[in-house]
Amino acid sequence: MAFLYSGGHMARTRQKKQPNFKPRRSAAKSPRRDGATQFERETLALLSEALRVLERGFASLPGGNQRVPGSRRMPAVMKEVAACLRDNYPYFHPFYAGQMLKPPHPVARAAYALATWINPNNHALDGGRASSAMEKEAVAELAGMFGWQKHLGHLTSGGTMANLEALWVAGQLHPGQKIVASADAHYTHRRISGVLGLPFSEVPCDPQGRLDTRALTELLAAGGIGCVVATLGTTGTGAVDPLPEILRLREQNKFRLHVDAAYGGYFKLTQNLHPETRAAYERISEADSIVVDPHKHGLQPYGCGCVLFRDPSVGALYKHESPYTYFTSAEMHLGEISLECSRPGAAAVALWATQRLMPLTRGGEFARGLESCREAALRMAARLSADSRWMLPFAPELDIVVWAPRAESVREVCELSQRIFDAAAKTGLHLALIRLPVRYFPSLATQDADARQTVLCLRSVLMKPEHLKWLDRILEKLDAARADADSRTPDRS
Numbered sequence: 001m002a003f004l005y006s007g008g009h010m011a012r013t014r015q016k017k018q019p020n021f022k023p024r025r026s027a028a029k030s031p032r033r034d035g036a037t038q039f040e041r042e043t044l045a046l047l048s049e050a051l052r053v054l055e056r057g058f059a060s061l062p063g064g065n066q067r068v069p070g071s072r073r074m075p076a077v078m079k080e081v082a083a084c085l086r087d088n089y090p091y092f093h094p095f096y097a098g099q100m101l102k103p104p105h106p107v108a109r110a111a112y113a114l115a116t117w118i119n120p121n122n123h124a125l126d127g128g129r130a131s132s133a134m135e136k137e138a139v140a141e142l143a144g145m146f147g148w149q150k151h152l153g154h155l156t157s158g159g160t161m162a163n164l165e166a167l168w169v170a171g172q173l174h175p176g177q178k179i180v181a182s183a184d185a186h187y188t189h190r191r192i193s194g195v196l197g198l199p200f201s202e203v204p205c206d207p208q209g210r211l212d213t214r215a216l217t218e219l220l221a222a223g224g225i226g227c228v229v230a231t232l233g234t235t236g237t238g239a240v241d242p243l244p245e246i247l248r249l250r251e252q253n254k255f256r257l258h259v260d261a262a263y264g265g266y267f268k269l270t271q272n273l274h275p276e277t278r279a280a281y282e283r284i285s286e287a288d289s290i291v292v293d294p295h296k297h298g299l300q301p302y303g304c305g306c307v308l309f310r311d312p313s314v315g316a317l318y319k320h321e322s323p324y325t326y327f328t329s330a331e332m333h334l335g336e337i338s339l340e341c342s343r344p345g346a347a348a349v350a351l352w353a354t355q356r357l358m359p360l361t362r363g364g365e366f367a368r369g370l371e372s373c374r375e376a377a378l379r380m381a382a383r384l385s386a387d388s389r390w391m392l393p394f395a396p397e398l399d400i401v402v403w404a405p406r407a408e409s410v411r412e413v414c415e416l417s418q419r420i421f422d423a424a425a426k427t428g429l430h431l432a433l434i435r436l437p438v439r440y441f442p443s444l445a446t447q448d449a450d451a452r453q454t455v456l457c458l459r460s461v462l463m464k465p466e467h468l469k470w471l472d473r474i475l476e477k478l479d480a481a482r483a484d485a486d487s488r489t490p491d492r493s
């Protein structure tokens with residue numbers, strides 16, 4: 001699945017505003033002077049053709065007013081916009097392996113843009129009839145991916161809103177009871193609990209960064225827990241909480257189980273997970289609610305999250321009166337089962353188009369793309385583990401690799417990580433940093449009594465299928481960054 005990026009070199013990484021679009025002199029050495037091959041453009045022609053098809057659907061209307069206010073100034077404004085956007089890290093390029101950023105599929109981009117000519121609002125069928133139907137279909141396919149033939153669900157602006165809805169439902173069903181999530185779960189769970197006025201507790205993690213079920217057992221024994229959040233793919237390290245054991249605890253404790261698979265959900269389709277990780281995905285259909293973010297691994301533009309409920313009857317909790325909206329149909333309006341009101345129909349159209357092009361099937365093109373990401377992470381981890389200059393706290397469970405430079409003390413590791421991160425960015429390789437508890441690194445933990453200490457580590461999110469092909473070049477740059485950082489190590493003798 002190399003449609004997003006097939007090759008080429010970054011002429012530079014960050015660029016100053018260039019309103020006149022002239023290539024900078026420093027780019028002259030590059031074989032691609034103006035960077036014009038970085039972006040795929042064929043979809044612009046597709047969009048134009050699709051627009052004609054769309055317009056024909058409204059041919060019976062008298063001609064509208066085509067005058068665009070401010071049209072004379074538009075070219076200048078658009079050039080300014082493009083110039084502003086150049087001040088970004090190159091998220092689309094394989095040398096960007098930092099945060100969770102992945103370019104949308106061109107069909108998603110084109111379908112989203114096409115839909116904006118109509119600008120449907122999926123709050124009600126009154127405002128987004130076609131796009132609501134597309135949302136229901138696309139969401140049913142997501143539910144089907146997790147093994148649910150029956151479900152209730154809808155798209156949201158992102159993972160935070162989707163998790164908020166899941167925890168809001170948990171709070172409605174277990175009023176005043178505690179929400180618990182692992183120490184490495186996304187911070188949003190603690191914050192959402194606060195917003196909902198529900199008590200929250202953190203469950204410590206095991207040395208792999210997964211929710212520690214022994215600690216959870218102790219918390220459950222104290223009582224008062226209404227909902228356990230299991231994360232399948234933590235934000236920091238991609239750790240997958242042990243769902244089979246959490247489900248075993250649910251048999252005795254009757255809490256509501258919410259799975260936050262905002263990042264990791266789509267890995268359900270892959271066939272190269274570690275058996276323990278796979279075992280968690282095999283049981284995901286037993287959760288009460290699931291969150292998955294199409295705007296993370298689902299090739300969608302922001303914002304596109306999704307919340308799914310196993311029991312459609314929770315829809316009754318959303319019941320409300322609206323004197324304004326639900327008039328044109330007795331069918332279910334998505335606003336009747338969503339906390340957000342106006343929502344972009346365009347997001348549903350883009351998701352529908354992407355899933356139409358690349359269905360959510362095991363062994364399919366989309367799944368193979370994810371398998372490449374996972375393979376890239378496995379190979380990167382193997383190469384780093386075999387190199388005595390680095391240390392890995394644990395093997396990657398998905399496609400996120402976390403590692404640190406080997407050094408004598410926690411302080412030296414942290415300083416070196418920062419220098420390598422900075423040096424890598426100068427070479428055009430964009431990584432991320434993460435702080436992990438010192439106990440994840442046994443060789444460092446023994447030296448220091450303070451278990452609250454953290455180690456600054458390097459982190460790469462290999463979420464583009466192209467990362468696999470680019471791995472050697474990525475590691476070459478990492479080597480160069482390491483050499484640069486070592487050469488700057490202060491002499492403490």
Ligand SMILES: Cc1ncc(COP(=O)(O)O)c(C=O)c1O
Pocket residue numbers: 100157158159160161163186188231233234235260261262263293305
């Ligand atoms: C596991 C997990 N949950 C929730 C979120 C929040 O999602 P969003 O940023 O789309 O609101 C993230 C974001 O990275 C995440 O990784």
